[in-house]
Each structure stands twice: as structure tokens, then as C-alpha cells.
Amino acid sequence: MSGFNTSRAKLNAFLIEIGELSYFATRFFKEAFKRPFEFKEFLYQCYNIGNRSLLLVGVTGFIIGLVLTLQTRPTLMDFGAVSWMPSMVGISIVREIGPIITALVCAGKISSGIGAELGSMRVTEQIDAMEVSGTNPFKYLVVTRVLAVTFMLPLLVIFGDAIALFGSFLVENVKGNVSFTLYFNQVFNALEFGDIIPATIKSFFFGLAIGLVGCFKGYFSTKGTAGVGKAANSAVVFTSLLLFIIDFIAVFVTDIFYDL
Amino acid sequence: MVLEIKNLHKSFGDNHVLNGFNMQLYQGENLVIMGKSGSGKSVMIKCLVGLMEVDKGTITVMDNDITKLDQKSLDILRADIGFLFQGSALYDSMTVRENLEFPLRRHKRKFKNHNNTEELVIEALKNVGLEHTIDLMPAELSGGMKRRVALARTLILQPKIILYDEPTSGLDPITAKEIIILMQDIQKTYGTSSLIITHDVDCARVISDRMILLIDGVDYAKGTFKELSTANDPKIKAFFKQ
Numbered sequence: 314m315s316g317f318n319t320s321r322a323k324l325n326a327f328l329i330e331i332g333e334l335s336y337f338a339t340r341f342f343k344e345a346f347k348r349p350f351e352f353k354e355f356l357y358q359c360y361n362i363g364n365r366s367l368l369l370v371g372v373t374g375f376i377i378g379l380v381l382t383l384q385t386r387p388t389l390m391d392f393g394a395v396s397w398m399p400s401m402v403g404i405s406i407v408r409e410i411g412p413i414i415t416a417l418v419c420a421g422k423i424s425s426g427i428g429a430e431l432g433s434m435r436v437t438e439q440i441d442a443m444e445v446s447g448t449n450p451f452k453y454l455v456v457t458r459v460l461a462v463t464f465m466l467p468l469l470v471i472f473g474d475a476i477a478l479f480g481s482f483l484v485e486n487v488k489g490n491v492s493f494t495l496y497f498n499q500v501f502n503a504l505e506f507g508d509i510i511p512a513t514i515k516s517f518f519f520g521l522a523i524g525l526v527g528c529f530k531g532y533f534s535t536k537g538t539a540g541v542g543k544a545a546n547s548a549v550v551f552t553s554l555l556l557f558i559i560d561f562i563a564v565f566v567t568d569i570f571y572d573l
Numbered sequence: 574m575v576l577e578i579k580n581l582h583k584s585f586g587d588n589h590v591l592n593g594f595n596m597q598l599y600q601g602e603n604l605v606i607m608g609k610s611g612s613g614k615s616v617m618i619k620c621l622v623g624l625m626e627v628d629k630g631t632i633t634v635m636d637n638d639i640t641k642l643d644q645k646s647l648d649i650l651r652a653d654i655g656f657l658f659q660g661s662a663l664y665d666s667m668t669v670r671e672n673l674e675f676p677l678r679r680h681k682r683k684f685k686n687h688n689n690t691e692e693l694v695i696e697a698l699k700n701v702g703l704e705h706t707i708d709l710m711p712a713e714l715s716g717g718m719k720r721r722v723a724l725a726r727t728l729i730l731q732p733k734i735i736l737y738d739e740p741t742s743g744l745d746p747i748t749a750k751e752i753i754i755l756m757q758d759i760q761k762t763y764g765t766s767s768l769i770i771t772h773d774v775d776c777a778r779v780i781s782d783r784m785i786l787l788i789d790g791v792d793y794a795k796g797t798f799k800e801l802s803t804a805n806d807p808k809i810k811a812f813f814k815q
């Protein structure tokens with residue numbers, strides 16, 4: 314019976330958290346369109362979030378491109394379809410692997426970073442100090458960060474995709490003597506708007522989820538320094554779960570519109 | 574009278590922190606509110622600036638009932654209320670200069686005659702004797718210096734009332750004394766009214782014009798330091814034996 318009660322309490326806590334996150338998201342959309350706009354802080358956060366993640370996204374993308382090509386090549390050779398490699402890699406990276414891997418990497422880096430930063434600001438009363446000075450901390454801290462991640466993530470995805478394709482090209486060039494022009498010609502011939510547009514749209518939603526969850530966890534952080542660690546950790550876990558749910562919905566919707 | 578609290582109630586679940594607290598703060602006076610840790614002093618001071626919603630009661634600051642003000646009016650009123658936080662609450666990611674400039678960005682109208690915010694920042698830092706720290710980060714400052722910079726940030730908006738939340742907590746006795754002297758100097762120079770929340774008896778003795786003891790969520794006793802420290806009530810006596 315106590316096991317049942319514990320599970321029920323956990324489910325209740327989870328549902329309450331979902332409710333609070335929804336309220337937080339609603340407040341974000343309301344505040345985002347209200348004056349005054351914190352444009353300078355938004356630009357700073359764009360630079361900060363984009364620039365800080367560039368190397369990590371680049372290295373991850375490069376390795377994904379290399380590994381994907383190296384592991385797929387033998388199978389395609391068995392079927393005599395190795396010439397399809399650029400098309401296959403191009404489509405899989407642009408449609409799915411690029412956006413989800415970049416988003417997961419950013420969930421680990423950006424969402425936890427925002428969670429820890431806002432969490433420490435909360436427990437050291439910096440957010441209260443901001444409010445007392447007449448600045449709306451939600452607008453200054455949350456709206457700017459969420460918007461910055463939302464706009465930066467699609468750019469990081471495009472960057473990550475490009476690096477991944479370059480990594481794949483290097484393998485093809487070394488193993489199959491395929492030229493740069495031929496490789497990318499085949500990649501772009503295989504790609505359609507139906508591949509690029511849904512991937513870009515879902516990247517915006519990935520960014521929104523990363524920013525919102527990171528800010529939500531940090532903004533309502535409690536219980537001192539232990540709470541800051543918990544905020545950072547739960548931001549990553551919750552964001553990662555949310556990313557897969559968004560991805561599933563995005564693929565489902567894309568399937569309806571583009572008839573995959 | 575610049576500030577008045579009437580019948581203030583605040584609870585967190587079943588924990589009734591304030592149970593009908595009353596107080597008045599007069600122009601130019603230093604009012605000390607003493608209470609044990611967890612007695613609701615910080616909750617009361619946060620209710621005063623609208624950081625927490627009250628359950629019941631009224632808080633009148635310079636003829637404005639802050640429990641009924643909209644956000645815009647509250648923000649304007651906050652320019653006249655300085656708040657020194659217990660842990661200084663300096664913004665970690667900003668330099669001392671940026672920390673002091675931050676409150677000015679929302680209250681430009683109040684300083685329309687000052688074209689240069691740099692002058693205001695330097696003047697505020699001079700008041701606390703730390704003009705040489707202007708380009709340092711908060712992490713590079715000692716605890717006492719952080720408290721002084723926080724005080725400078727509080728002063729930069731030229732408030733009429735300053736609320737001090739445990740101004741000497743976490744400081745060594747010498748630095749604590751320096752902060753108390755600084756608070757007295759500020760009061761003399763600017764004629765501000767100060768509400769000081771503390772459980773430091775020495776601080777209360779030096780700085781208070783009048784005191785209120787916050788016990789069991791109510792204003793249990795009022796008077797000067799001398800009156801309260803010589804009272805026969807066991808609850809009050811126990812307090813001054815700390």
C-alpha cells in the first residue's frame with residue numbers, strides 16, 4: 314500500500330510540475346510581447362549561448378558524420394549501393410540526426426547552465442534584488458534566455474549538419490575517392506524542402522523547450538546550493554525527455570503534411 | 574510617518590509566521606526590529622517591498638498601500654525604497670560599475686538632470702570608500718567590501734527609506750562595526766529613514782532610535798534600547814541575554 318501511495322505522490326508531483334511549467338510558458342509568451350524589450354541582453358545571450366556551444370556542436374557533428382559513414386559503408390557495399398552514401402547520410406543527418414543530437418548536446422550544456430545560473434541567482438537573492446530595483450527579472454532573465462536559445466538552436470543545427478556532412482565527406486574521400494563537388498552535389502540533389510523545413514521548424518521548438526525548462530528549473534530553485542545542483546540536473550533530464558516527445562510529434566505531423 | 578504596517582498576517586501552509594504585526598517608521602529615524610532566527614523578520618521586510626504577498630493587513634509606504642498597487646506604480650515607488658540584502662545579493666556576472674548602473678536603467682526619469690551615470694556611480698562608491706573597486710567583479714571582493722558595494726547600489730537611487738536585512742550578519746566584529754558607522758553616516762548625510770532587521774544586540778544598541786521586538790509573529794514590545802534592555806518581562810530579558 315505504501316508503494317502505491319509513493320507512486321501516487323510521485324505522479325501528483327510530476328503532474329503539478331507539468332502544470333507549473335505550462336503556466337511558466339504562458340507567462341513567457343505574455344511577457345515576450347510586452348514593453349520594455351531587453352534587446353541588449355537578448356543579443357548578449359544570443360552571442361553567449363551560440364558562441365559557447367559552437368565548438369561542442371561542431372566536434373559532435375564531425376564525429377557523428379564520420380561514424381555514421383564508416384558504419385554504414387560496409388552494409389551499402391554488400392548491396393552494391395555505396396554510391397547512395399551521400400544521399401543517405403545527407404537525408405538522415407538533415408532530417409533527424411543533426412537536429413536531435415545538437416538539441417541533446419545543447420540540453421546538456423545550455424539547459425543545465427541556465428538552470429544553475431538562475432538557481433544560484435535565486436538562492437543568493439540576486440533575483441529579488443533585481444525586482445526591488447524596479448527591473449522585471451522574468452523579462453530580463455527568462456524571456457531573453459528563452460528567446461536566445463530558440464533563435465540560436467536552428468543556427469547551431471545548421472552548423473552541426475554542415476560539419477557532420479563534411480566529416481562524412483572525408484570518409485568517402487579517403488575510402489571511395491569521392492570528390493568534394495560530387496559528394497555535395499549528390500547530397501543536395503537528394504535533399505528536398507520537405508526535409509529541410511520540418512527539421513528547421515522542429516529545431517525552433519527544441520530551442521524553446523531547452524530554454525523554458527532550464528529557466529523554469531533555475532527560476533524556482535530552492536533549498537540552497539543543493540537546490541542549484543538539483544535544478545541543473547533535473548533541467549537536463551526533463552529537457553532530454555521533452556526533446557524526444559517533441560521529436561515524435563514533429564515526425565508525426567511531418568508525416569501527415571509531406572506524406573513520407 | 575513614512576511607513577506603516579497594520580495587522581500584518583503571513584503564513585506558509587500551517588506555519589503562521591506573522592500574526593498581526595504592527596509598526597510605524599517616522600521620517601529620519603532608525604528603527605530596529607529584533608527577533609530570533611526564523612521569527613519572520615525577513616518575511617516582514619520582503620512583504621514591505623512587495624517581494625511577498627501578504628495574507629491580511631495593510632502596508633502603507635509614503636501614503637501608498639503597496640498591497641493594492643499595480644506593478645508599474647510599485648516599481649516607481651521602489652525607487653524610493655533601498656534594500657540591503659543579507660548576503661549583499663550583488664550580480665555575479667557584472668562588474669561593480671555594472672552592478673551600480675543596473676538600478677539606474679529603470680529609473681532614468683528620476684535622474685534626468687544627470688547626463689552621466691558614471692558620476693552617480695563614482696559618488697555612490699565614494700560614499701562607501703570603495704571607488705577603486707569600480708572595475709572589479711564581486712568574486713574579487715571580501716565579504717565586508719561586498720556589503721559596502723551593495724550599500725552603494727542601494728544608495729545610488731537616492732532612496733528616502735532604506736531597509737537593512739541583517740546588515741552585520743556573517744561579518745567579523747570590526748567589519749560589522751565599520752558597516753554600522755557607515756549606516757549612521759548615510760543617515761546623517763541623506764536624512765533617510767532606516768528600518769534595520771537584526772538579531773545582533775550590539776548593532777541594535779549602537780544604531781537604534783527606537784526598537785520593536787518581534788516575538789511569536791507580533792510586535793511584542795516597543796521602546797528605546799535602554800527601555801527594552803532593562804525590562805522585567807522574561808521573554809524580553811531572554812532576548813538581551815543572547
